[in-house]
Amino acid sequence: MSNTTEIPPLGVTYEGKLTHEVSGGEGPWLPFDKVKHYTNAFIRQNGKILLGYKKRGFGLGLYNGFGGKVEPGETSAQAAVRELEEEAGITAPLRRCGSLFFILQGLEAAFCIEIFVAEEYEGTIIETDEMGPEWFSDGSDPSSDLPPIPLKQMWADDEFWMPMFLNNRMFVGRGDFSEDGKMLKYWFGEQIL
Numbered sequence: 788m789s790n791t792t793e794i795p796p797l798g799v800t801y802e803g804k805l806t807h808e809v810s811g812g813e814g815p816w817l818p819f820d821k822v823k824h825y826t827n828a829f830i831r832q833n834g835k836i837l838l839g840y841k842k843r844g845f846g847l848g849l850y851n852g853f854g855g856k857v858e859p860g861e862t863s864a865q866a867a868v869r870e871l872e873e874e875a876g877i878t879a880p881l882r883r884c885g886s887l888f889f890i891l892q893g894l895e896a897a898f899c900i901e902i903f904v905a906e907e908y909e910g911t912i913i914e915t916d917e918m919g920p921e922w923f924s925d926g927s928d929p930s931s932d933l934p935p936i937p938l939k940q941m942w943a944d945d946e947f948w949m950p951m952f953l954n955n956r957m958f959v960g961r962g963d964f965s966e967d968g969k970m971l972k973y974w975f976g977e978q979i980l
């Protein structure tokens with residue numbers, strides 16, 4: 788972790804200043820010529836964080852926030868609300884808290900993912916065909932009986948930006964992955980608006 792301001796890689800968009808960068812890996816950043824837009828949303832409440840166990844498709848067997856592709860005509864904020872309802876059965880006043888950019892070798896398009904969070908929600912959390920929702924401790928309550936965030940069963944990038952997210956910082960970053968899901972190179976930073 789450093790406080791110096793390196794130039795962030797292509798694909799990382801931000802306003803203001805960046806700080807607390809963390810970076811690693813070797814070789815050049817992977818090239819891309821197409822970008823697809825996605826969302827990912829978390830509910831965080833009273834020392835707990837809601838994650839979903841991905842039951843099918845991309846990211847199968849990993850825990851993540853709830854989200855998916857931004858459909859034509861939608862804003863990312865609208866897509867985030869829709870995807871949360873489709874995947875966990877709830878609605879929430881989501882606000883954007885970060886932006887991530889990923890490239891996976893072998894896929895034609897890069898992922899540009901807007902990350903959202905809310906501290907409250909409406910409705911009853913349900914398991915869906917796509918996601919199995921589970922609560923975890925966010926680490927802020929040492930007396931919590933909930934399991935810790937299962938970083939070993941999450942995308943490898945999460946361990947770098949999740950601490951920024953849990954500290955209520957805006958974050959941005961990029962990770963390049965091999966075809967078998969190993970992170971080859973990464974850069975993440977906190978954004979000061």
Ligand SMILES: COc1nc(N)nc2c1ncn2[C@H]1C[C@H](O)[C@@H](COP(=O)(O)OP(=O)(O)OP(=O)(O)O)O1
Nearest residue numbers: 825826827845846853854855856889898900942944
């Ligand atoms: C590669 O690194 C990634 N890290 C993290 N933390 N999250 C990622 C990564 N790559 C993708 N994601 C997120 C982005 C989305 O929230 C989901 C994938 O969405 P999905 O493939 O399920 O989206 P849709 O095609 O819309 O799904 P359905 O049409 O089946 O609902 O993972």
